[in-house]
Amino acid sequence: MSHAASVSLNLSEAIAAAGQCGATAATGLSAIGLFGGMVSMLLQALLSAQCQVSPASKWPADYDGDLDEEPYDFVVIGAGSAGSVVASRLSENPDWRVLVLEAGGDPPAEAELPALFFGLQHTEFTWNYFAEPSELASRGLKDGRVYWPRGRMLGGSGSANAMLYLRGNRRDYDGWAALGNDGWSYDEVLPFFERSVRAQGNESHPKGYVTLNPFERQDDDIHQMIIAGGLELGVPHVAEFAEGSETGYGHAPGTVRQGERMSTAKGYLAAVAKARPNLHIVKHALVKQLHFHKDLLQGISFERKGRLQRVEVAKEAVLSAGSIDSPALLLRSGIGGREQLQELGIPLQLELPGVGKNLQDHLVVPLFLRLNEGRTQAATQQEILDSIYEYLIHRTGELATHGTASLVGFVNTNGSSIYPDVENHHLFFRRGRHDQLEVFLRGVSFQEQYLQHLQSLLRDSELLCVFLLLSHPQAKGELRLQSRDPALPPLLVSNYLSEREDVATVLRGIRHIESLERTQAFQAQLAEMVHIPIEECDAQHAYRSDGYWSCYARHFTVTCYHQTGTVKMGPATDDQSCVSPRLQLHGARNLRVADASVMPNVVSANTNAATVMIAERAADFIRDDWQHSERQHLKVQHMHADDL
Numbered sequence: 001m002s003h004a005a006s007v008s009l010n011l012s013e014a015i016a017a018a019g020q021c022g023a024t025a026a027t028g029l030s031a032i033g034l035f036g037g038m039v040s041m042l043l044q045a046l047l048s049a050q051c052q053v054s055p056a057s058k059w060p061a062d063y064d065g066d067l068d069e070e071p072y073d074f075v076v077i078g079a080g081s082a083g084s085v086v087a088s089r090l091s092e093n094p095d096w097r098v099l100v101l102e103a104g105g106d107p108p109a110e111a112e113l114p115a116l117f118f119g120l121q122h123t124e125f126t127w128n129y130f131a132e133p134s135e136l137a138s139r140g141l142k143d144g145r146v147y148w149p150r151g152r153m154l155g156g157s158g159s160a161n162a163m164l165y166l167r168g169n170r171r172d173y174d175g176w177a178a179l180g181n182d183g184w185s186y187d188e189v190l191p192f193f194e195r196s197v198r199a200q201g202n203e204s205h206p207k208g209y210v211t212l213n214p215f216e217r218q219d220d221d222i223h224q225m226i227i228a229g230g231l232e233l234g235v236p237h238v239a240e241f242a243e244g245s246e247t248g249y250g251h252a253p254g255t256v257r258q259g260e261r262m263s264t265a266k267g268y269l270a271a272v273a274k275a276r277p278n279l280h281i282v283k284h285a286l287v288k289q290l291h292f293h294k295d296l297l298q299g300i301s302f303e304r305k306g307r308l309q310r311v312e313v314a315k316e317a318v319l320s321a322g323s324i325d326s327p328a329l330l331l332r333s334g335i336g337g338r339e340q341l342q343e344l345g346i347p348l349q350l351e352l353p354g355v356g357k358n359l360q361d362h363l364v365v366p367l368f369l370r371l372n373e374g375r376t377q378a379a380t381q382q383e384i385l386d387s388i389y390e391y392l393i394h395r396t397g398e399l400a401t402h403g404t405a406s407l408v409g410f411v412n413t414n415g416s417s418i419y420p421d422v423e424n425h426h427l428f429f430r431r432g433r434h435d436q437l438e439v440f441l442r443g444v445s446f447q448e449q450y451l452q453h454l455q456s457l458l459r460d461s462e463l464l465c466v467f468l469l470l471s472h473p474q475a476k477g478e479l480r481l482q483s484r485d486p487a488l489p490p491l492l493v494s495n496y497l498s499e500r501e502d503v504a505t506v507l508r509g510i511r512h513i514e515s516l517e518r519t520q521a522f523q524a525q526l527a528e529m530v531h532i533p534i535e536e537c538d539a540q541h542a543y544r545s546d547g548y549w550s551c552y553a554r555h556f557t558v559t560c561y562h563q564t565g566t567v568k569m570g571p572a573t574d575d576q577s578c579v580s581p582r583l584q585l586h587g588a589r590n591l592r593v594a595d596a597s598v599m600p601n602v603v604s605a606n607t608n609a610a611t612v613m614i615a616e617r618a619a620d621f622i623r624d625d626w627q628h629s630e631r632q633h634l635k636v637q638h639m640h641a642d643d644l
Ligand SMILES: Cc1cc2nc3c(=O)[nH]c(=O)nc-3n(C[C@H](O)[C@H](O)[C@H](O)COP(=O)(O)OP(=O)(O)OC[C@H]3O[C@@H](n4cnc5c(N)ncnc54)[C@H](O)[C@@H]3O)c2cc1C
Pocket: 077, 078, 079, 080, 081, 082, 083, 101, 102, 103, 104, 149, 150, 151, 152, 153, 154, 155, 156, 157, 158, 160, 161, 162, 163, 164, 165, 166, 285, 286, 287, 288, 320, 321, 322, 323, 325, 326, 329, 560, 561, 562, 563, 594, 595, 596, 597, 605, 606, 607, 608, 609, 611
């Protein structure tokens, strides 16, 4: 980031003078109009550049035709990370009519700018879910509840996420296969990862719809400090996470292109929708229920513009509403544990006790380091203005990236394996960027007194927040319905830090960050762990003792937004599994689930890449099954003809 301002414009004075300048320009006394014309051209260019960030033409049209005419071959519920992929792949066959029902609409402009992704939270573009309060975790958050947003727009959470592209570790997928999920080992899923993306620097890769690129690098001194600190502790610097998430510090590529987000809704849907009359996308369509006759899904009802509608399914439906809404929709449709459904008075359609169970998430304990106290320049208003101009006109600069967030550290805190047990993300706040810190801390729901304390430090220091993420949580949470009324959100239980092993791993992760704090690289930037005053922890424990850090972790337990596993994949012999290894709902003939909810165990990395891979696999299974049966059908017809 360029910290030097080239022109010393006093912004407040300039704004105050603007009114007077307008009056002078109107009377035309002190200008001949040439310069005024140039300024007006600039203003028009800026306004038009603003409109180009997310114009409606960037997104597929909202289908407004008659949905009752004939059944759709395939109906995909949710146009998120996974649903967009499934719908795009299925509609490659021009003979198949494909319908997508998405509860949200087009993403707002803010979703396009990598730097603003936290700003989407707590808005109408997110499902604003909160987990239940717990004695064991998240006590320093508002109402003691951790906020679990999911994207509610085309692209789903993939339009609200931090765009980091990481596949997870070979061992994750081999572990899925070992649970009886044939075909899901790392070597078997790798081609589906490759199929989904255009590799970095390869704009003409024939397979992938989603482009990967490095994030523009800002705050290079901070990147170097973290990498050098890691090296001092023996954690390697990894040029590329070649085989998923192996231990080391390295830069993750982003699902980003020329400074703009590249969600699957953009890459897979918008890119093809105009050319595919067999693909219909209906926005603001809130699916309410799945209708079965015995084991056959026949129709889907949804609400749109205040009207309840129903669409019929000829071949299959694919549920891609994400790890919270997919199980919730199944439960509302009578698919789940018998007792829970009976309690709510929902008629049992299909007994699948695993629906909503096995909820896994990467909990995060954010730790703050104060840097360069008293010796760093505060960000100026002019730099902020420059960054807006730079983004609007060139799609580069501070707004085209999220600073240090792309620098990821996978660490094994036992030092005994290359399989990481924690992952670190890094969020850097320059001195004076109270606006950025505010958006972040409000996003993660910090209570006001903690927010104010951190804000006060930013007056004369920089802050580095290390997002300490638990890679393999032993504790599992749960999703239940609190009512059959779809207007009421499901009840979410995080169970964060309810297993001793998880607390122990978090403690080792914190010790790793303390060791980093003591390295020469960190000391050169005057790094010092922030002691946030927490009454309960300070009263009961010596600062930095194990007891203190456990107490700290139980106050500041947030999420990395990786909820998974609530409609678990597994063989029919596992009574907690909900879908087969071909992603078919156990006990139903024509319903598949394809999204992050099917992961039997959360991968040891951020979950978007794995979700896209799952969706590619789902489309492949469907194509295989139906093309095979259509070929069989044709063969039978031909045989009949020959017989005649
Ligand atoms: C803030 C945030 C940051 C993240 N950062 C990263 C990151 O940097 N890297 C990474 O790998 N992962 C990241 N993740 C996680 C990743 O984005 C998700 O794992 C992934 O997007 C999940 O995809 P999905 O298809 O399962 O669900 P989603 O993408 O959430 O899609 C579900 C879709 O279904 C729609 N829907 C839900 N209910 C209904 C209904 N009843 N009717 C109709 N439509 C419905 C939703 O509106 C949504 O569009 C992040 C997530 C969040 C929220």
